[in-house]
Amino acid sequence: VIALKAGVGLGLLKLQTWIAVQIADSVWGQVVVTSCNDSEHKGHAIAGEDKDPHYTGRAVDLRLNDRPVGNARALAVDKLVQALGPAYRVIHENVGTDAEHAHVQYEGPL
Numbered sequence: 001v002i003a004l005k006a007g008v009g010l011g012l013l014k015l016q017t018w019i020a021v022q023i024a025d026s027v028w029g030q031v032v033v034t035s036c037n038d039s040e041h042k043g044h045a046i047a048g049e050d051k052d053p054h055y056t057g058r059a060v061d062l063r064l065n066d067r068p069v070g071n072a073r074a075l076a077v078d079k080l081v082q083a084l085g086p087a088y089r090v091i092h093e094n095v096g097t098d099a100e101h102a103h104v105q106y107e108g109p110l
């Protein structure tokens, strides 16, 4: 089951990024997208682009704070990394806080 947090802006989400959401759903059994092209993001531009990948449709944030704090979250991230392979970078962000999430960005060619 894939769900979107209220207010998530899909914008120009890349197909490759959406595929990562579908893979997360298949690995985890459910996934909540908490951010795409919305909110404030201060990451670094990738793939020759000039903006944070959230604003070019290459990145999504996936909820982890609905799992127990600690190992369950790290394990979920590990499984996702394995399933997505090298075209994607997964960053485990805000570990141990209410804002903990998996940031997933597609770094391959379009």
Ligand SMILES: [Zn+2]
Residues within 6 Å of the ligand: 041, 054, 059, 060, 061, 102, 103, 104
């Ligand atoms: Zn992010």
